[in-house]
Amino acid sequence: MTRLRVAFAGPHVTFQDSGRLGRMRYGVPASGPMDRKAFAIAQSVFGNPPDAAAIEVSLGGLSLDCVEGQVTFAVVGGGFIVQIGSRRMGAWTVHTLHQGERLVIRPGPWGSWTYLAFAGHLMAPQWLGSSATHGPSGLGGGTLVAWQEVIVQDARVEHTLEGSIPCPIWARPRPVIHAVLGPQDRFFSADSLEDLATQPFYLTNSYDRMGVRLRGPSLTPEGALSIPSEPILRGSVQVAGDGLATVMLADHGTTGGYPKIATVVSDDLDGFVQLRPNDAVRFKLVSAPQAVALARAGDKALRTYLNRPR
Amino acid sequence: MALYRPIADHAVLVEFGTAISDAAHAQVLALDQALTANPFAGFREATPAFVNLLVDFDPIMTDHAEVEAHLRLLADQPLTPRTPVTWQVPVCYENAPDLDEVARRTGLSTDAVIAAHLAGDYRVFLYGFAPGYAYMGGLPEAIKLDRKTTPVRGVPAGQIIIAGTMCLITTLVMPTGWWIIGRTPTRVLTGDEARPFLFDVGDHIQFHRVSQAEFEALP
Numbered sequence: 321m322t323r324l325r326v327a328f329a330g331p332h333v334t335f336q337d338s339g340r341l342g343r344m345r346y347g348v349p350a351s352g353p354m355d356r357k358a359f360a361i362a363q364s365v366f367g368n369p370p371d372a373a374a375i376e377v378s379l380g381g382l383s384l385d386c387v388e389g390q391v392t393f394a395v396v397g398g399g400f401i402v403q404i405g406s407r408r409m410g411a412w413t414v415h416t417l418h419q420g421e422r423l424v425i426r427p428g429p430w431g432s433w434t435y436l437a438f439a440g441h442l443m444a445p446q447w448l449g450s451s452a453t454h455g456p457s458g459l460g461g462g463t464l465v466a467w468q469e470v471i472v473q474d475a476r477v478e479h480t481l482e483g484s485i486p487c488p489i490w491a492r493p494r495p496v497i498h499a500v501l502g503p504q505d506r507f508f509s510a511d512s513l514e515d516l517a518t519q520p521f522y523l524t525n526s527y528d529r530m531g532v533r534l535r536g537p538s539l540t541p542e543g544a545l546s547i548p549s550e551p552i553l554r555g556s557v558q559v560a561g562d563g564l565a566t567v568m569l570a571d572h573g574t575t576g577g578y579p580k581i582a583t584v585v586s587d588d589l590d591g592f593v594q595l596r597p598n599d600a601v602r603f604k605l606v607s608a609p610q611a612v613a614l615a616r617a618g619d620k621a622l623r624t625y626l627n628r629p630r
Numbered sequence: 631m632a633l634y635r636p637i638a639d640h641a642v643l644v645e646f647g648t649a650i651s652d653a654a655h656a657q658v659l660a661l662d663q664a665l666t667a668n669p670f671a672g673f674r675e676a677t678p679a680f681v682n683l684l685v686d687f688d689p690i691m692t693d694h695a696e697v698e699a700h701l702r703l704l705a706d707q708p709l710t711p712r713t714p715v716t717w718q719v720p721v722c723y724e725n726a727p728d729l730d731e732v733a734r735r736t737g738l739s740t741d742a743v744i745a746a747h748l749a750g751d752y753r754v755f756l757y758g759f760a761p762g763y764a765y766m767g768g769l770p771e772a773i774k775l776d777r778k779t780t781p782v783r784g785v786p787a788g789q790i791i792i793a794g795t796m797c798l799i800t801t802l803v804m805p806t807g808w809w810i811i812g813r814t815p816t817r818v819l820t821g822d823e824a825r826p827f828l829f830d831v832g833d834h835i836q837f838h839r840v841s842q843a844e845f846e847a848l849p
Contacts, residue, residue, distance in 0.1 A: 344675055344677040344686070345676065345831060346757050346761065346762060346826075346827040347757035347758055347759065347762055347763050347764075348762075448823075456760065459802075499638070500637065500638050500639070502635055502636070502637065548680035549758055549765070550679050550680075550681075551643070551677040553637060553640075553641060553684070553686070573758060573759055574677060575756055576758065583638035586638060586640055586689070608636035608637075608638075608693075609693065609694070609695075611638055611689075612639045612693045615689035616690060619690050
């Protein structure tokens with residue numbers, strides 16, 4: 321057993337597994353990692369199963385003291401900075417933490433989320449069979465707080481895995497994201513649809529695991545203020561009465577009464593969440609069949625990467 | 631006639647109308663039930679709402695056209711709706727923070743507000759907002775109010791809250807702009823792994839009044 325203690329944790333640093341599926345009908349979104357590809361890569365370093373937990377680190381950063389034992393870890397996602405004592409590395413690294421050492425993860429030149437995975441079993445509370453944390457309620461693994469102990473059972477040291485791992489081009493922030501119009505685009509004027517497809521939007525500081533509000537042209541919905549609440553998905557571009565768009569993310573509400581002008585394809589969401597507040601983003605509208613082709617191409621690229629010779 | 635709207639790369643929204651109606655919701659529940667009984671390869675989950683059913687799928691295994699074809703076949707067959715469960719939920723109206731204000735705004739006495747609330751015929755139309763927040767339609771017109779202009783923070787679990795024609799039981803400490811008219815020991819998030827959520831969409835709820843002493847004595 322390896323025992324770590326949280327010396328510092330910024331906001332929105334949580335335990336996550338690959339997600340809590342199948343409970344949308346009870347008001348529970350999947351949650352799970354914001355950047356699902358980076359999470360999968362981090363867990364694949366040690367061959368951890370999909371339901372294994374890792375720690376999602378936000379721009380707030382995380383410091384962990386190793387108080388007992390030792391363990392090899394991976395930090396994958398974003399251009400974060402990883403420090404052990406005076407030794408400084410970038411994310412996309414595998415290293416070993418020993419008793420008495422402090423691991424510091426903080427934001428670097430790019431990216432908003434990174435994943436800390438361990439060679440061993442990271443202990444995290446579960447809710448409904450999953451340690452994915454639903455941020456607004458705190459249900460699941462939970463949010464990390466200072467002085468909390470983090471336990472890795474059956475912790476291993478894997479010196480042969482240490483070193484840097486390649487960051488594929490598709491893991492970088494994605495400033496152009498594909499989206500399919502609808503399902504409530506009928507409530508928007510031709511001008512608003514044109515603005516969505518042609519104008520730049522900017523991420524704002526209203527950005528958490530539930531979603532990110534965008535700044536840009538007003539997309540005022542027409543006659544949609546009384547539509548019945550409809551299901552929402554990760555990637556829904558929801559427009560409130562003030563004309564501002566919000567892209568719904570991992571901890572989204574499952575239903576809502578605001579119209580959804582478009583929905584971002586799942587393959588682009590991992591790169592989208594690695595943008596930062598004030599970064600520009602453009603929507604590129606595609607058909608539903610084109611969106612399916614993008615999902616399949618993205619899945620193939622991820623599998624090719626995970627199966628690469630090492 | 632149902633409308634099938636493709637969403638992104640991984641979902642189809644089946645729409646049975648544009649305005650809330652019992653007929654549209656019955657069709658939503660019937661298709662939901664048929665899909666549960668006859669899922670397609672690549673089916674991930676379905677989310678029922680007032681007038682539509684969201685069907686989420688794995689785009690590596692199937693696509694919108696195949697899913698729509700499957701759903702059309704299901705919708706064409708005679709569907710026997712599930713027999714809904716009726717749940718009895720005790721409510722204590724004593725010391726409820728907004729009961730007097732609801733009475734003032736509706737021009738009723740507090741006893742008349744309570745009687746109206748108890749007289750409602752409630753049904754779960756959908757879940758939303760937060761885990762376990764089951765939206766129950768059927769609140770009588772006499773106590774129909776718009777939401778408060780400013781939400782109240784930190785409202786605890788087990789509160790009976792109303793707004794518009796909806797009523798719900800809070801399950802977590804959350805903000806709400808709805809009117810708090812009572813509390814119940816009934817927990818929609820049951821903590822029971824075999825049945826983690828008490829109600830299914832479509833279930834009926836009957837409220838009955840308990841005194842403060844009875845409320846405190848309930849498990």
